[in-house]
Structures are given as structure tokens and as C-alpha cells.
Amino acid sequence: MTAIGQPGLHDGYATDVAELCSDLLRIDTTNPGDGSGPGERQAAEYVAEALEAAGVRATLTEPRPRRTSVLARIDGENRDLPPLLVHGHLDTVHAEPRDWTLHPLSGDLHHGCLWGRGAVDMKGTLAMTLALVRAWARTGQKPRRDLVLAFLADEESTGEYGSRHVTTAHRDHFAGVEEAISESGGFSITTRTTRTGPDARVYPIAVGERGTAWMRLTAHGTAGHGSGPGQDNAVAELVHALSRLAAHRWPTRLVPAVHTLLDALDQTLGIRIDRDRLEEEAIRLGGLGELFDCTIRNTLNPTVLTAGQKVNVIPSRAHAEVDGRFLPGEQNAFVETVDRLLGPKVAREFINCEEAVAADHEGPAFGAMAEAIRSQDPHAHPVPFIQSGGTDAKAFARIGISTYGFAPLLLDPHLHYYAMFHGVDERVPLSGLEFGVRVLHRFLTAH
Incomplete structure (x- = not known):
């Protein structure tokens, strides 16, 4: 070009x-x-x-x-x-x-x-x-x-x-x-518009972010010898809670900017992205699918797990950290769901909690950015x-x-x-x- x-x-x-x-x-x-x-x-x-x-x-x-x-x-x-x-x-x-x-x-x-x-x-x-x-x-x-x-x-x-x-x-x-x-x-993703059509370059411009909920979890139990019955085991309690978090299926919700993104991709690619099968569509679309696969729902991933110091000692507490992300307007519902999944024996505290942010995807600033990209790439979308x-x-x-x-x-x-x-x-x-x-x-x- x-x-x-x-x-x-x-x-x-x-x-x-x-x-x-x-x-x-x-x-x-x-x-x-x-x-x-x-x-x-x-x-x-x-x-x-x-x-x-x-x-x-x-x-x-x-x-x-x-x-x-x-x-x-x-x-x-x-x-x-x-x-x-x-x-x-x-x-x-x-x-x-x-x-x-x-x-x-x-x-x-x-x-x-x-x-x-x-x-x-x-x-x-x-x-x-x-x-x-x-x-x-x-x-x-x-x-x-x-x-x-x-x-x-x-x-x-x-x-x-x-x-x-x-x-x-x-x-x-x-x-x-x-x-x-x-x-x-503002980076380019090169894609074919149809199976037989010419290549096009999609330039995603970020107009918002999901909220952040980094959390530290603590489970308390009874310390004891590793050979005992372990009926109040903090490690086991925490692992069960993490399993519930990881297995939870968060519902799909499309915020306005994601609606606009999907509509624009439909028009650019000359196809119809199935809104009822967005997970599968994200995989099918590859790099373009990455633009929406994590922003159609909340997510939560366990990332850190620490407990105990010796194999034959049951520790009295176990800790984990999880990375949570939530859509705009979802913070309260997100935290309520997390607490329900954790159960009464696991305590939660925030390491960092920040609300989702958004900018106007229909305003003059976005339009000026789009024009600036098109001025340098006539194939830009x-x-x-x-x-x-x-x-x-x-x-x-x-x-x-x-x-x-x-x-x-x-x-x-x-x-x-x-x-x-x-x-x-x-x-x-x-x-x-x-x-x-x-x-x-x-x-x-x-x-």
C-alpha cells in the first residue's frame, strides 16, 4: 500500500x-x-x-x-x-x-x-x-x-x-x-471480505474497557497433622470455591459499542455474525473474533494459589487471587455472584477494583480518528x-x-x-x- x-x-x-x-x-x-x-x-x-x-x-x-x-x-x-x-x-x-x-x-x-x-x-x-x-x-x-x-x-x-x-x-x-x-x-487486522472478495483492513478503535475486580480470597480451617481426617481443611475449602468460580457460565450481554462493532463487521465482511452463537463465531473469525470474545460477558480467572509449608501439616488458612472483569453496569451483580459462588467459608477482599469506562463511539473524536486512518489507508474499515x-x-x-x-x-x-x-x-x-x-x-x- x-x-x-x-x-x-x-x-x-x-x-x-x-x-x-x-x-x-x-x-x-x-x-x-x-x-x-x-x-x-x-x-x-x-x-x-x-x-x-x-x-x-x-x-x-x-x-x-x-x-x-x-x-x-x-x-x-x-x-x-x-x-x-x-x-x-x-x-x-x-x-x-x-x-x-x-x-x-x-x-x-x-x-x-x-x-x-x-x-x-x-x-x-x-x-x-x-x-x-x-x-x-x-x-x-x-x-x-x-x-x-x-x-x-x-x-x-x-x-x-x-x-x-x-x-x-x-x-x-x-x-x-x-x-x-x-x-x-487503531491497529490493522487484515481479513477477506467474502470467500472470493478482496482483502480489507479492519482498524478497531477502543471506546471503553471492562471494569476490573482483582480479589484476594482467604479460607480458614483447623490446623492439624496431615494424617488426620481433615474435616475442616482450608485448602480443600478454597479449591472447591475456586472450582465453582471457574465453572460458572456468565450470561452474554451486548453493550451498545459491541452491537455497533458486530454490525460493522457484518457489513465489512459481507456475512451475518450469529448473535446467538458468539463464542463459536469468535473462534471462526480468528483475529476479528478477539475483538469481542472477551467483551460479551463478565470473566473471572484464578491466577494465584498459596497454602501450607509442609506436606504432613494441614494449614489453618489458604489464599488465592483471582482476576475478575465485568461489563459496564455489571459491577454490583458481578460481586454478588462471586460472593454466592464462594460460599460462607471463603472471605473476599479487593486488591484493586475499578469501574468500567466508556467513550462516545458516535461522536466527533471517533469520526476524526476514523478519517485519519482512512487518509493513510484507503482500504481501512x-x-x-x-x-x-x-x-x-x-x-x-x-x-x-x-x-x-x-x-x-x-x-x-x-x-x-x-x-x-x-x-x-x-x-x-x-x-x-x-x-x-x-x-x-x-x-x-x-x-
């Missing part, structure tokens, strides 16, 4: 985005979620230096040593319009080097892709933003409205040292902001979708800011985007990043 050029956008952005992404990938910002790890300080300083070199004043904020975020602001052409927030996170999850083809901190360009932990989640997107800011500095161009920038710590945990910190300690930085863009949306996971959007929703998942990427059809998130051999096509810079330029100078 030949992309439409951007008038006045300096060609140097292509070199910039490769250098910026590679440099960021080589900085270790692993966030184990337990307070350890190297922190985001080095990456934050790198970002701040890149912004300052482009004439943009940057502020570092650090609620805990080395847990650092960067805040900045760029004046737009029309100061009367509400500012737009562009936010992203600096931290990454752990990567085991022995499992990777290239070292996860290599940042190397290999077979057209930049490799490293964070390539898609989400240092590649941060590099696109920085490359665009540097291109504007060279050309004298400006976004249409003021841009508020936030490069954040701690998204891969609870956001306590990142988005939650800046939305409280630096609330004034976001004054007047109503909408934002961030990760996990932008569609709304709900993210199955969670992002810093939840913290910004608390102060009245709606976030869209819009980190545009043109991907090779054989590169499985979702498998890159927290997966082995995470990588992002350089050509895809270059495409993203052009799309962001179009969107931010037009909207």
Missing part, C-alpha cells in the same frame, strides 16, 4: 521514530508490581530530554524514588478548543531472555521489526508521539488544539505511582481536558470495540476524561497483535510505526 503523504511533515520523522523506539526498548522499566524493579526514572529522563530538545518544557514527578512520570503541554492553533490528553505508560512487564529469539532489551531492528519488551505495550506508541513532536518543532506546525502529554509510571500494576498520582497531585495539569487517546487501538483488559484510562475517567484506545499501526497480516502483549518475541514493524506517525499527525492537526 502506498500511503498518502502529509504536507509539510518532515521526512526525518521516520528516522526519529526508529531511534526513539529502539532507545526506549533498551531501557529496563520492568514493573513486577511488588515495588521492586528498576523503576521508570531513566526512561522518563530520556523522554523529558527528547521533549526539551523539541522546545517543549517537561516536568518530572516522582511519588516514590525512581517511579517517575513526565508531564508536558503543547500549545495548539485554537486555544479556545478543549485540550486533548495523549497519555501512555513507560513501564513494562517482565520478560525471560532465554525464551526470546532476541534479547528483550535489545531494541534491534530485525526483519523489519523493532524487537523488545514494550514494543507494542507501549514504547512504540511513545516513540510515535515523540517523533511527531520533534517533526512539528522542525516544521513549525502545531496541533489544532492544546495537547496535554503524560508519560506515566506503574500502569502495569495499579497505577498508584503513575496515573493515580498525577490525577491527584497534578490535577491542574489536566484542567479543561475532556477526551484523551492512549494504547490498544475503522470500527469501535471494548477492551477486555484495563489501562490508565480508568484513573483519568475519575476526573471526567474519556480515553480512546488509538495507537495506530499498520501491521503485517501474519503478525498477531494481541500475542505481542506480555508475550514472547514482542516486536513492532518499523513501517507500522511510520504509518502511525502519519495518522497521528493527521488526527491531531485536524481534530
Whole structure:
């Protein structure tokens, strides 16, 4: 595909985005979620230096040593319009080097892709933003409205040292902001429109997220010798409760954005997705099915189980952690169902609980994003979708800011985007990043 050029956008952005992404990938910002790890300080300083070199004043904020975020602001052409927030996170999850083809901190360009932990989640997107800011500095161009920038710590945990910190300690930085863009949306999924028709590219733009309910469960029992009858066994009680949770079938419910997504896929593909058999349809549609398979119902998965210290000792308590996600408007019903399934002998407490968030999938912001993508790809079919996971959007929703998942990427059809998130051999096509810079330029100078 030949992309439409951007008038006045300096060609140097292509070199910039490769250098910026590679440099960021080589900085270790692993966030184990337990307070350890190297922190985001080095990456934050790198970002701040890149912004300052482009004439943009940057502020570092650090609620805990080395847990650092960067805040900045760029004046737009029309100061009367509400500012737009562009936010992203600096931290990454752990990567085991022995499992990777290239070292996860290599940042190397290999077979057209930049490799490293964070390539898609989400240092590649941060590099696109920085490359665009540097291109504007060279050309004298400006976004249409003021841009508020936030490069954040701690998204891969609870956001306590990142988005939650800046939305409280630096609330004034976001004054007047109503909408934002961030990760996990605007990427291409190549598909055949019909069995004999041409290929098309679907670009899902995230317009919401399911709510988060991370819970710690505790079962109490009677300690004793492992050879005894064990009639009040905390481990057994907890395992039975986890089995009930895992076996529960949550009912299907389609929120408006998912309705719109399915209708758009029907039209794009020239087929009819059976609303009564959505699980089977998600499997049949492959990558497109991943756009709705986790957002048509609530989910709950046991993830951590700890109990006991010795094989012949019955422990007095057992613990588990579960990852729960619920649809908009479902929080109370979700928690009531969980408590019923756990039963009276298992106690529940929240590790993290955040309401589902949503943005307007029929408003002008979504339309401007769709237009920006189509300006660079005439075969594009932008569609709304709900993210199955969670992002810093939840913290910004608390102060009245709606976030869209819009980190545009043109991907090779054989590169499985979702498998890159927290997966082995995470990588992002350089050509895809270059495409993203052009799309962001179009969107931010037009909207």
C-alpha cells in the first residue's frame, strides 16, 4: 500500500521514530508490581530530554524514588478548543531472555521489526508521539488544539505511582481536558471480505474497557497433622470455591459499542455474525473474533494459589487471587455472584477494583480518528470495540476524561497483535510505526 503523504511533515520523522523506539526498548522499566524493579526514572529522563530538545518544557514527578512520570503541554492553533490528553505508560512487564529469539532489551531492528519488551505495550506508541513532536518543532506546525502529554509510571500494576498520582497531585495539569487517546487501538487486522472478495483492513478503535475486580480470597480451617481426617481443611475449602468460580457460565450481554462493532463487521465482511452463537463465531473469525470474545460477558480467572509449608501439616488458612472483569453496569451483580459462588467459608477482599469506562463511539473524536486512518489507508474499515483488559484510562475517567484506545499501526497480516502483549518475541514493524506517525499527525492537526 502506498500511503498518502502529509504536507509539510518532515521526512526525518521516520528516522526519529526508529531511534526513539529502539532507545526506549533498551531501557529496563520492568514493573513486577511488588515495588521492586528498576523503576521508570531513566526512561522518563530520556523522554523529558527528547521533549526539551523539541522546545517543549517537561516536568518530572516522582511519588516514590525512581517511579517517575513526565508531564508536558503543547500549545495548539485554537486555544479556545478543549485540550486533548495523549497519555501512555513507560513501564513494562517482565520478560525471560532465554525464551526470546532476541534479547528483550535489545531494541534491534530485525526483519523489519523493532524487537523488545514494550514494543507494542507501549514504547512504540511513545516513540510515535515523540517523533511527531520533534517533526512539528522542525516544521513549525502545531496541533489544532492544546495537547496535554503524560508519560506515566506503574500502569502495569495499579497505577498508584503513575496515573493515580498525577490525577491527584497534578490535577491542574489536566484542567479543561475532556477526551484523551492512549494504547490498544487503531491497529490493522487484515481479513477477506467474502470467500472470493478482496482483502480489507479492519482498524478497531477502543471506546471503553471492562471494569476490573482483582480479589484476594482467604479460607480458614483447623490446623492439624496431615494424617488426620481433615474435616475442616482450608485448602480443600478454597479449591472447591475456586472450582465453582471457574465453572460458572456468565450470561452474554451486548453493550451498545459491541452491537455497533458486530454490525460493522457484518457489513465489512459481507456475512451475518450469529448473535446467538458468539463464542463459536469468535473462534471462526480468528483475529476479528478477539475483538469481542472477551467483551460479551463478565470473566473471572484464578491466577494465584498459596497454602501450607509442609506436606504432613494441614494449614489453618489458604489464599488465592483471582482476576475478575465485568461489563459496564455489571459491577454490583458481578460481586454478588462471586460472593454466592464462594460460599460462607471463603472471605473476599479487593486488591484493586475499578469501574468500567466508556467513550462516545458516535461522536466527533471517533469520526476524526476514523478519517485519519482512512487518509493513510484507503482500504481501512475503522470500527469501535471494548477492551477486555484495563489501562490508565480508568484513573483519568475519575476526573471526567474519556480515553480512546488509538495507537495506530499498520501491521503485517501474519503478525498477531494481541500475542505481542506480555508475550514472547514482542516486536513492532518499523513501517507500522511510520504509518502511525502519519495518522497521528493527521488526527491531531485536524481534530
